[in-house]
Amino acid sequence: MPMEKTFNAAESEARIAAAWDEANAFAAGANAKEGAEPFSVMIPPPNVTGSLHMGHAFNNTLQDILVRWHRMRGFDTLWQPGTDHAGIATQMVVERELARTQQPSRREMGRAAFLEKVWEWKSTSGGNIRRQLKRLGASCDWSREAFTMSGAPGAPEGEDGNFHDAVIKVFVEMYRKGLIYRGKRLVNWDPHFETAISDLEVENIDATGHMWHFRYPLADGETYTYVEKDADGNTVLEEERDYISIATTRPETMLGDGAVAVHPSDERYAPIVGKYCEIPVGPKESRRLIPIITDEYPDPDFGSGAVKITGAHDFNDHAVAERGGIPKYRLMDTGGAMRADGAPYDEAAARAQEIARGAEASAAEIDALNLVPEAYRGLDRFEARARVVADITAEGLAVMVPAWDPRLGKAAQRKASPEEGGIPPEEQLVPLVEEKLITQPFGDRSKVVIEPMLTDQWFVDTTKIVGPALDEVRKGMARPEGSTEGTRILPERDAKVYFHWLENIEPWCISRQLWWGHQIPVWYGPALSSDDPDGGHILYDAEWVPFCAPSWDDAFEQMKAYYRHDEIKWVEDEAEAMQLIEGITTRLRTEGAIRDTHAPVAIPVYRDPDVLDTWFSSGLWPIGTLGWPDDTEELRRYFPTSVLVTGFDIIFFWVARMMMMQLAVVDEKPFHTVYVHALVRDEKGKKMSKSLGNVLDPIEQIDEYGADAVRFTLTAMAAMGRDLKLSTSRIAGYRNFGTKLWNAFRFAEMNDAFVQTDGARAVHVPCTPGATVNKWIMGETAKVREEVDAALNAYRFNDAANALYGFVWGKVCDWYLELSKPLLNSDDPEVVQETRTTLAWVLDQCLILLHPIMPFITEELWGVAGDRGLLCHADWPTYQVSDLVDENADAEMSWVISLIEAVRSVRGEMNVPNGLEVELLQLELDEAGRTALDRNASLIKRLARIETITEADTAPKGAAAIPVKGGTFALPLVGIIDVGAEKARLEKSLQKLTKEIGGLKGRLDNPKFLESAPDDVVEETRELADAKAAEEAKLRAALDRLAEVA
RNA sequence: GGGCGAUUAGCUCAGUGGUAGAGCGCUUCGUUCACAUCGAAGAUGUCAGAAGUUCGAAUCUUCUAUCGCCCA
Structure with missing residues (x-):
């Protein structure tokens, strides 16, 4: 039955995937040679709630290429799949689902029941990403699929495994070694999810905000002379003040102020340092007094130069409070509302006053004090902010400025001109509310403003385990080619990022106030x-x-x-x-x-009700998935793993932490190479995001163009370290490439290339062909095989893809298939047989070499072209250029191809109709040229559409000249060609040539070039100059002849 | 503010010191028995700008401009 005209991806992919599954083709160790070296890759576990996006598709395509390539080369290969449990994200998804289906909320049903719901959700919806990865063709060992919560208490049937044991064991061991501790620290608190998050999960976003300026009255009617000077020391303002001016972007936190700080060098406030001032908010009779202290933190040039210190709600303030022994009063509850617990405000404020005056108080007592006045208790923090501002302003304690003050931003009024009536803005005073750009922290999942909050949390003392993680990568970056010592990060730039982060590492907060996760033991x-x-x-x-x-x-x-x-x-x-x-x-x-x-x-x-940060468990992914803490066969075999392929966005989240944790736990690096790839963007270069609506769904693309096209596109664009801008036209282009390959097989099949009487064809070199064309294509195949291996060895995926694209389309389809046609129709059965064999072999090589990038279409064609098992287990070739390249065949085919191209070019430019076969005149020609011409005349005639080739001493007038290496041809196109057009054509070529010769001569005439440049470069330049000069002469001769006509 | 990177054909991008490239798009021609998801031919570049190193610079150095990312 003849083949269809195109590959039907939609139909074939599912069938092929099923065949792989059935054969268990991707099980660990499948296709391994006797005594093979291991090659193992850990999938970066996608979030269990996730669905495949282009970034995943890219990431997993690259991994699959490496894995399939190694598997075919006979390595003992493991690609370990799985997902992570994504604490916050999963809890969010399930809670939303409960709300949608009007079930009791998380808190209503309680922890155990809720976790049951989560597991239920996981078993029905958690397999999404696995199905999608399979669509992509990912050759993971799916039988080993891991999950970072497997084996946890309450896990249902089928979720057994010992990841939980591993996580707990590591926590306990690290705790015992003093690497994990608990403490009341200021952490990033997400008021939406009511949990701590790590600083990596915070996005700092600039937005226009406001800065309010308030007066903090000095205690006991105290006054001082406030003097403002300019840069030259001239006094620009001098006045008597009974207050200190404070600017803040978060007025609600004033309630928890413990002090006001100024820079020790700030002379303006020197007279009042050590005195007390009053927080201008709350019931008048019980306002708190706080001390004015000095600290290096305040910037005298920013705002008023005085900073309120709220140690429990700001990271900078916290540091000041620590240094100055200032109490840190917590103002909010876990949901970001003002506290409503504890004693009445009067009592709390009175006690705080005693503390400010020096009374002893424990941290627990300070934490228990609620300094929120009754009027604000229970209000949301933003509501409280508005009320505080309104109350202070009403009381006249806001700093007032003229209404035209530019600091007011959009709210500023323009100065009135005298003829306008009413009160001119310059006389009208308004509260100073500066409009300015403020960087605010947002939760990367919840999108709400993060609140720094003093809470009890667990931390990894990262400074104690960071050393080995740095050393291993230092070793890896310095190691020689081929070594697997240490860990090497590619591209090098990302190693810098890694070093920079680890060298400045902060303690890692690992506790989360969630239910879904590993509960702290x-x-x-x-x-x-x-x-x-x-x-x-x-x-x-x-x-x-x-x-x-x-x-x-x-x-x-x-x-x-x-x-x-x-x-x-x-x-x-x-x-x-x-x-x-x-x-x-x-x-x-x-x-x-x-x-x-x-x-x-x-x-x-x-x-302890808290659970561990999801990244704490995924930090153990390499050993956890291999069965640690049990001493498993897999652990011994595949650990340390080989290569980690991951996006640069999780170098900190994941790579660095895996390095630290594996080294801390089993004293061994987790992988010897990290290949860091860039981001997939849309065609305009924007990050793909749901909110922008510019996502290209890989599954939709696969549906439309086939998985191979999507994979090839990503691979061809995977230049190291560069973002890829993806467009569907590019994907369509590579789908066409698949069709091209398909039709090459169709051609071969029609020519009986796959009919073999002597059993299955071997993959190794099939014959020593006699025909130049066959010798030549075998040499080209060896070249591309070396190129592909070199590219993949260097993780230059795009080079591999482009080399194959050029070979398959540009060499095999454009030339070899065309050149083979006369041979396949030869009268000599030996030539026919040899060519069929070579053709089949070359096409097989295309399949093998393309398989890691385009697994489906190649597997399908492999089946079409013979019955010999699965392509994914075929042997990867090892033949070399030195085995297969025949210099003479190479030179001969180059000459033939250049002649055909030259004739086509003339025909094209002279508008010779395609159907018209013309005569080719052979003028002077050297020996090599004559031989090549003799041996390939039929090919040349066919491909250049030549009727006859005849020898002539001189070209007739009005012929188009065709200079080739070693001689000249001519196309006598009298009556067909336009003399003027031919003249223009020749002159254009000549012009270009003259320019090139000028450049080459210039170099050769320079004695310093001859002296300094390497010999082969000089030699090459000289040859090139000679060749160009010869061509120039031929073109001039041709022009002269043309002149005679004209 | 600190760090990293980018700037090459209309578009998207390769190109680590030696003849400026690919894909897509564009123009012209084409129903020859693998393929119109195709074939043949063609046009298109101050390699962001300036200075330097070098026999030789898209490539190395410095500065400038513009854009992007990460971190504060």
Whole structure:
């Protein structure tokens, strides 16, 4: 049955994918040669809620190329797939789903029930991305698909695995080694999701905002002389003030101010440093006084030069507060509303006043103080801001300026001209609300403004584990070619990014106030009042002491040892534990005894409710997916892995953390090479995003053009380190390339190239052909094979793709297929047989070499062209240029091709009708040319559409001249050609030639060039100059003859 | 503000010191038995600008301009 005219991707891809599946073709170790080296790649786990976008398609295409290439070369290959559990994103998706289907909310159903819902969602919807990756052709070992939450408590059937064990074990070990600690720190708090997030999950966005200026009155009616000087030291303003002017973009945080700071060198405020000022908001009778202190942080040239210090709600202020021992008052609840808990404002403010005056207070007490006045309690932070501004302004404590002040921005009025009536703006005073560009932090998922918040969190002490991660990459960057020592990051630029980040690393906050994730394996019980094992008591206001252990049983053992008995009760949460302790202590107190640990009452303990950052688990991806902490066969075989292919946007999130964690846990780098690729953008260069609506959905593209076209496009554009701008016309172009290849097979099939009587064709070199054309194409094949291997070895994916494109289309289809036609129709059965064999071989090579980039169409054609197993397991060739290139055949074919091109060019420019076969005159010609002409006359005639080739001494008048290497031909086109046009054509060529010769001569006449340039360059230049000069002479001769006619 | 990168044909981009390239688009011609998702031919460049190093610069150095990304 004859082949269809085009490849039907939609129909074939599914069938081929099924065949691969059925053959288990991508299982770890499939097609490995005896004693093969391992080659393993970890997929960057996509988010389980995710669907395939172009970035994934790009990332996975590159991985698949490497993996298929290695598999065909007989490596013991593993491509490990899987997804991560994406704490925030998944919780968000499931909560939204609950709301949509009008089910009880997360909080209503409680933690356990909610997690059940999440698992349910995962099993029905979490497989999306796997199906999509399969559509792309990703040759992962799907039987090993991993998940970062596998094996967690509550995981349903089918979600077993030990990733959870690995995560917990690492946490416990790192905790015991002192690499993980808990502390009350200022963290980025997401008020929407009510969890801490890492600074990498914060997007800083510039937007026009406002800066308010307020007066903080000095305490006790104090005044000072405020002097403002210009750059030359001249006084520009001098006035008596009873206040200090403060600018802020977040007035609601004034309620938690602990001090006002000025720079120590700022003379304007020197007289009042050490004095107190009043926070101008809240009930008048109980306003707080705060000290005026000095710190290096305030910039005297910015605003008034004085800065309010709110240690609990700003990172810079926090540092100042730490340095100056300033209390840090927390103002908001987890949802970003002003606190409504605790004692009435009067009491809290009075206590805060004592503290400001020097009274001792614990961090816990300070945290418990709610300094939000009743009027603002419970308000959303932005609502509170508006109220604070309004109240201060109403009281006349805003800094006032004329209405035309340019700092007011759009709100500023223009100065009135005298003839206009009313109050001129210069006399009208308005509150100074500066309009300016403000950088605000936003949660990258929630898109709400992030609030710096003082909370208890867990941290990895990254400074303690960063060293080896830096060393390994330093080693890798310096290693020689071919070595796998250390870890090499490509391109080099991204190594710089890596170094820069790790050298300035911050502690990593790993706790999240979510439910979906690995719950922190720490239980808290009340601390004993003394270290003395027999004298310890539990006090009413006991601190909590942590017990970190991989399981409750282990924790329980620790608790027994600590409390010296086993009456321990695991309760729901801190509140319940607290209640029980209160009960115990008050009851025992009334009995006249402080409870000791031997009393017959259960000690309440509770588990830390927080979960670990998803990146903490994906940081263990390399070892976790291979079965660690068990000592598995796979771990021994495939770890450390070979290459990590990933986008530059997760160098910090993931790559750096994997480096640190693998080194910290198993003391071994996770991979020897990291290939960092760029971003896929739309055709205008914009980042693809849903909100812009410029996303190209890879699945839609695959539906329309086929997976191979999408893959080839991405590969051809994968120049290292450059963003790719993707357009559908490009994809269509490479779909056409597939069609071209398809039709080459159609041609071969029609010519019986695949009919073999002696069994399956071997992949290795089939014969030693006699025909020059056959020798030549085999040499070209060897060249491209070397090129492809060299390109892939260097991760130059685009070079591999372009080399193959040029070879298949430009060499095989444009020339070899055409040149083979006369041979296939030869009367000599040996020539026919040899050509069929060569043709089949060459096309097979195209399939093999293209397979890693275009797996589907090549697999399909492989099946069409013979019955010999799957192409994805075919042997990758190793023949070399030195084996297959025949210099003479090369030279001969170049000559033939250039002659045919020259004739076609003349015909084209002279508008000789295609159908018209013309006569070709051979004028002078050297020996090599004569031989080449003799041996290939039929080819030349056919491809250049020549009727006869005759020898002549001189060209007739009015013939078009065709200079070739070693001689000249002519096309006698009397009556067909336009003499003027031919003259113009020749003159144009001559002009170009003269310019080139000028350049070449200039170099050759320069003695310094001859002296300094390498010999082969000089030689090349000389040859080229000679050749050009010869051609010039021929063209001149031709022009002369033309002149005779005219 | 700090860092990284880009600027090459109409468009998208390759090109690490030695003859400026590819794909797409464009123009002309073409129903020859693989392919019109095709074939043949053609046009198109101050390699952002300036200075320097070099026998020789798109390529190396410095500066300038414009644009982008990351980090504060």
